[in-house]
Amino acid sequence: MPLNIDGCIEGSYQLIGGNFATAGEASTCLKLKLTELGVAETIIRRASIATFEAEMNVIIYAAAGWLHYYITPHGIKIRIEDMGPGIEDIELAMQEGFSTAPEWVRELGWGAGMGLPNMKKNSDLFKIDTVVGEGTTVEMVINIP
Amino acid sequence: MKLGDIINDVSLDVKTCNVCLDSVITGAYVSDLLSDVMANAKDGNVWITLQTHLNIVAVASLKGVKGIIIVNSRRVDEAVLKKAEEEGVAIMVTPLSAFEVAGKVYQLLK
Numbered sequence: 724m725p726l727n728i729d730g731c732i733e734g735s736y737q738l739i740g741g742n743f744a745t746a747g748e749a750s751t752c753l754k755l756k757l758t759e760l761g762v763a764e765t766i767i768r769r770a771s772i773a774t775f776e777a778e779m780n781v782i783i784y785a786a787a788g789w790l791h792y793y794i795t796p797h798g799i800k801i802r803i804e805d806m807g808p809g810i811e812d813i814e815l816a817m818q819e820g821f822s823t824a825p826e827w828v829r830e831l832g833w834g835a836g837m838g839l840p841n842m843k844k845n846s847d848l849f850k851i852d853t854v855v856g857e858g859t860t861v862e863m864v865i866n867i868p
Numbered sequence: 869m870k871l872g873d874i875i876n877d878v879s880l881d882v883k884t885c886n887v888c889l890d891s892v893i894t895g896a897y898v899s900d901l902l903s904d905v906m907a908n909a910k911d912g913n914v915w916i917t918l919q920t921h922l923n924i925v926a927v928a929s930l931k932g933v934k935g936i937i938i939v940n941s942r943r944v945d946e947a948v949l950k951k952a953e954e955e956g957v958a959i960m961v962t963p964l965s966a967f968e969v970a971g972k973v974y975q976l977l978k
């Protein structure tokens with residue numbers, strides 16, 4: 724199927740902290756949009772994994788946040804900004820296996836400390852900005868070759 | 869091999885998505901950590917786990933996993949089954965342990 728992207732397509736979803744029941748909805752909507760546009764399966768998979776991990780972090784750690792996406796013929800840009808506690812030590816947080824997730828979140832199978840590494844691995848550009856006590860913004864770009 | 873071909877050997881009670889049973893499986897991935905599944909499950913894998921809450925459906929659907937085998941006869945909420953049906957993910961419950969399921973699926977695919 725030929726790519727059916729005319730200019731730039733953008734959209735946003737609101738994320739609410741603690742809302743595990745609807746977790747994944749924003750990522751699923753983005754996935755459907757990319758499928759409609761004819762983006763290749765492998766690219767959609769990377770975008771879905773990266774977005775879902777970012778969405779989960781807002782739900783687990785923050786009070787609320789937004790997911791914004793911008794799709795052009797060359798790539799998918801995803802920005803997730805939250806109002807949350809921020810990250811004290813980004814280098815430590817980026818290490819595979821590091822997690823501050825509470826016990827009840829671990830029982831749900833989250834908190835393996837693989838979310839940020841998964842986002843980085845599945846994106847071509849990964850940027851994280853955080854202010855302790857204010858919030859965190861993650862920006863990812865997944866190229867469409 | 870198709871997902872439907874392992875039902876008898878693994879004693880699966882198929883709860884959702886009967887059409888999923890036609891999809892080809894290439895292997896299985898055993899994990900109760902959702903990020904681990906997103907990182908390491910391969911296309912066409914069936915996922916063996918004891919997790920039963922709603923998020924497993926989103927993980928499977930976003931990852932392209934067509935079947936989840938829930939071990940030890942764990943009970944799955946109606947809301948989870950409903951979501952799985954909507955998303956096109958087969959939830960299959962077995963009385964066997966993860967070890968036994970993995971062993972059997974491994975033999976079948978060998």
Ligand SMILES: Nc1ncnc2c1ncn2[C@@H]1O[C@H](COP(=O)(O)OP(=O)(O)O)[C@@H](O)[C@H]1O
Pocket residue numbers: 776780781783784785805807808809810816817821822823824833834835836837838839840859903
């Ligand atoms: N949006 C966020 N706000 C505050 N802290 C965060 C956020 N995202 C990640 N963190 C911190 O970084 C750690 C590692 O995150 P991640 O790699 O996603 O693993 P996990 O979520 O499994 O702990 C988290 O345990 C948490 O301490």
Ligand SMILES: [Mg+2]
Pocket residue numbers: 776779780834837838839
């Ligand atoms: Mg995480």
